[in-house]
Amino acid sequence: MASFPNVYTHRKVADTASKPCEICYKPSASVLVSPENKDFFYVCSGHLKDRGFCSPIIDEAAVAAKKKKEMEAEVERVRKEFEEKQKKKKEKEKEKEKSKDKDKDKDKKDEKEEEKPDEKITLLTLAQKKPEEVTATPDEEPRVFALKKSFYQQRIDKKRNADIAKRNRERLQNPNLFPQVPKSLP
Incomplete structure (x- = not known):
C-alpha cells in the first residue's frame, strides 16, 4: 500500500x-x-x-539564518550612517577653522544655520527608516x-x-x- x-x-x-x-x-x-x-x-x-x-x-535553521542576515544588514546600514555623520562633523570643523577669521557674530549665525539642516536630515532619515521596517516585517506565508x-x-x-x-x-x-x-x- x-x-x-x-x-x-x-x-x-x-x-x-x-x-x-x-x-x-x-x-x-x-x-x-x-x-x-x-x-x-x-x-x-x-x-x-x-x-x-x-x-x-x-524550518528553525532557515528562520535563524534569515534573522542573522537581517541583523547584518541593519548593522551595515547603521555603520554607514555613522560614517556619514563623522564626515559631516569633520566638514563642519574645517568650516569653523576657516570662519575663525570672520567676526564672532557671523560665526554664531552660521552655527545656528548649520544645526537646523542637520535636524532636518535626521528627521528625514527617521521618516525613511520607518517604511523600510514596515516592508521588511511582513512574514512570508x-x-x-x-x-x-x-x-x-x-x-x-x-x-x-x-x-x-x-x-x-x-x-x-x-x-x-x-x-x-x-x-x-x-
Missing part, C-alpha cells in the same frame, strides 16, 4: 488550471503536494491558515505543512482505495482470473 510522510508543500498553479478545493469545493489555485509527488490535492488558501486543518512546519491526523488519515485511505481499485481493474482484464468452461463431455 502507498504510504507517504505527512509533509505537504504548498504550490500555486495558474488560474486557468484551478480545480475544486477538497474541503469546500470552491475553485482554488493552491495545491498541497507530498514529497516525490505521491499525493496532491487542491485546497483554498484560507484552509491553510486554519489550525484545525493543518499546521505549518517551520509558510510553504510546508503537516495535516492534522484525521485529514492525513483520509488522504491515506483515499490513496489506498485508489490503489485497490486499480489492482481490481487489472485483475478483471486478465483472462486467467475466471475459470474456463469445460470443453470435454462428462
